[in-house]
Amino acid sequence: MRYTVGCHLAYEVEAETVFIFNLEVARLERHRDLRETVNLIPALPLRRHVALETGNRYVAVTVPPGRFSLDYAAEVTLDPHRADPAGIAETPVKDLPLAILPYLLPSRFVSSDRLAPFAQAEFGDTAPGFARVTRICNWIHDHIAYVRGASDEETTADETLLKRAGVCRDFAHLGAAFCRALGIPARFVSCYADGLVPSDFHAVFEAYLDGRWWLFDATRQAHLDGLVRIGAGRDAAEIAFATPFGEMTPTGMEVRITRTDGAPETGERTVAAISTAETGPDAEGGLA
Amino acid sequence: MRYTVGCHLAYEVEAETVFIFNLEVARLERHRDLRETVNLIPALPLRRHVALETGNRYVAVTVPPGRFSLDYAAEVTLDPHRADPAGIAETPVKDLPLAILPYLLPSRFVSSDRLAPFAQAEFGDTAPGFARVTRICNWIHDHIAYVRGASDEETTADETLLKRAGVCRDFAHLGAAFCRALGIPARFVSCYADGLVPSDFHAVFEAYLDGRWWLFDATRQAHLDGLVRIGAGRDAAEIAFATPFGEMTPTGMEVRITRTDGAPETGERTVAAISTAETGPDAEGGLA
Amino acid sequence: MRYTVGCHLAYEVEAETVFIFNLEVARLERHRDLRETVNLIPALPLRRHVALETGNRYVAVTVPPGRFSLDYAAEVTLDPHRADPAGIAETPVKDLPLAILPYLLPSRFVSSDRLAPFAQAEFGDTAPGFARVTRICNWIHDHIAYVRGASDEETTADETLLKRAGVCRDFAHLGAAFCRALGIPARFVSCYADGLVPSDFHAVFEAYLDGRWWLFDATRQAHLDGLVRIGAGRDAAEIAFATPFGEMTPTGMEVRITRTDGAPETGERTVAAISTAETGPDAEGGLA
């Protein structure tokens, strides 16, 4: 599956603003033949950073007052790992790579400590494995309404549970929180998502099972085959598509994704488990 | 200054428990001649992990039911960098290494987003620089009572502000939160602390100013010269001295620190700024 | 059914303390032949107050430093109104006495506004009537564990929902919150409860249906036939058995209830709906 993706972001900058963007397609073994361009108007110098633990790609730019826009365009071929969900077990904590510890801990929006009693009560007796995480996703889908405007940038997973409503960000936070509360490492993933209507950046979560990160989307708004990953992190704060420091007003935003390999869009959604992240974070490099 | 430090931790394990410990002295350039031993009873295999971004040293052990204890002993010479506080400026966001971004973001217990209005109102007009962070520490010292038992492991910085009471963990979370809310990178630091009564693990925070991490202790319970660092992280969750997964009961705990270089303990506290962490996290490695 | 009830409360008063007690049996038409005594040691003057809206009976005493105890003993015959639950409908808001408005509003611990989405999602489609409130009680019983020490005096209904655990106070707050969120007036009721083990003050809630207040106990710890009511209010704060202002330490507490009419204790619990409060609060008096 080959996709072209991209975005256009425009701002009116009132006072010098440092933008940190995380919107480029992740460089992964299973993201093949990635070609991409970033275009800034006005042309300003970029600083780049790749986070060691996650491989997240950050771009920073310092923008003087005035109009500013960023255009990103990329092509990439997805070659996801697939497996039969029935054969995917949970990894006992004692066998987890230690580098994965952060994804067992609560973070700002993934309040897994506050949700531990709820997770235990609802999912503690479910047989461990891929199917348990699927059950978590189904539970979220059945209990949380997808409602634009139901949350804001400070909404936590426990608040979403009470509000019974949220957007993709909130669904991903809640899914990750339930997993962490059960001892399953989980992280927040941002992506371009084929089929999402209206087009926008999307958020899903990954659970670490049997030595891999597997994708889960409790919103059911996009198919897992069509997720072109950007970043992965503890929660939304870490991989916001734009983190501005300064004074500015967003004036426009477009997000695009198109399948370009000529394969017919069947509209069917895979029933296989899908993984695009081979290993845990810094699993080799970090062991001493 | 040479110190011997150590701890003894004992547990009654009821069901197989995985412990992840973060209690060994950090390997830093300014921690010289570090010698150390870890002793487990019963003798069980250890797994080790050094986090890439922070250098935090984690040790994991899987313990069967029964009694279990860990003894750690180390000697280390501190060679901190000192500077005149008056000459230490804040680093504008545009000049920060991008790897430092996580320490500007809110985390589970460092709720800097919720505290942003409070921080702006109290400290927004203070002249930037080392003295502003000192002012934050003084404010915390004057407004928050040090009260054992005033908080628990889920207490966040905003709750501490309301409760007007906490322990070292809470003082450090609040200090870091105010800093992050003002655009000053800050992180939570665990340590052995000379002079702390009664002896215990201690928590302080570091602010990133002028290209270095500087130590701050809003509790004023120990002197900055006598802090032997263990770990640094977003908040307490990331560097708990023990993170157990299983069923166990703590049955004993001792924490020791003694100055051994024969220098007289003057009882005076330095007025210099103190730094033991040279650079930002993965500042070189991560730039692409 | 005739009951003798009583309590013994003892305190060590360190500095002059004003106690406001709400522990006397409510004076209700369906509480017949009430005889009671209050005994204070030392003998101190009492002030009494009966709240106009609720009939709650408050006793205040100002206690100098030293030992202090209160003994209360009462006998009362319960003559509850019973009805077939199937015939009890909800009262549309337009037909409610206006005096009942406070019991539709959120209060400190009955956070019905925060729980509105949850209540709508779980119970919004259930057919209105007594059975809907029974379903709320069953849901609470099935989802919340009765755990001593799981909560404290600041715990709110939404926190109980997240913690999945609480005591009678929390069960009653959550039941009342779900009701108010659905437009069913509900209030918190304190009582002596036959069959409660260990003996203690008990808390249940009442819902206003078809012109009466009906008792509900989501804990299932006592039978509705054996509830000797003390007070009713918005939530626990309003009818705490003791509200002290000063400095004191509780040193002893006993709560007693015994059935004395010679009728055999069958151990069976009624399946009828039970009401001891005839009308809404100040329903007549307040209409202008």
Place this chain on the structure above:
Amino acid sequence: MRYTVGCHLAYEVEAETVFIFNLEVARLERHRDLRETVNLIPALPLRRHVALETGNRYVAVTVPPGRFSLDYAAEVTLDPHRADPAGIAETPVKDLPLAILPYLLPSRFVSSDRLAPFAQAEFGDTAPGFARVTRICNWIHDHIAYVRGASDEETTADETLLKRAGVCRDFAHLGAAFCRALGIPARFVSCYADGLVPSDFHAVFEAYLDGRWWLFDATRQAHLDGLVRIGAGRDAAEIAFATPFGEMTPTGMEVRITRTDGAPETGERTVAAISTAETGPDAEGGLA
């Protein structure tokens, strides 16, 4: 001082809605020569209720789908009690009328229990009396910004303290919370307010000192001489100007107040303490 006040409220009702309004001028001894009219379009039957404990005047109307409007107009002469603030002492709890207890307790938005440590730390050492409440108002004025849109209908006093911003409702909740936390009875008061720009319903709070309720306005947006009281209650929920049950959309709202006694508007604000409520709630009626 004679005032004409009034309001116009318009709604588009989508499904039958019960409105409970609390917008009529309070009937108080110190509100003299009150003349008033209520006009509904369409003309629908009204139900009225006067709350026993507070004297609050509620009007209920059940409105079918379609347009609906209410017009209220009144004339009233204010004859406030005035006193020298210096002579107004706090009333010890032991001397308070028991009916006043609810105004010492936390309520949904007046989270005085959560704010107790903060209140004690800031105001616990201030000499008791009228001046202490004035100090609370000054503190709020200096620390909380008046910002429209900074809060919503679920905002509590502790949240306002963290956000450092709010509207009149939030200022009144916070003032009342600090008072209750210090053992000073306090309640929330809604009113028409001369001088408020733009004209709107206003909220202030009252503290009970020396046997009377005294008005305080931490916003300093209106003068105490020009407050024409509507209702008083535990917090905003109890005396919302409109509490609708149903489906409707507000389509218009105007609030008016004009001084009509020909006295020149001096623009000066009184420095006297102002009270319009003679006694505590049901102080006589409720004592038994």
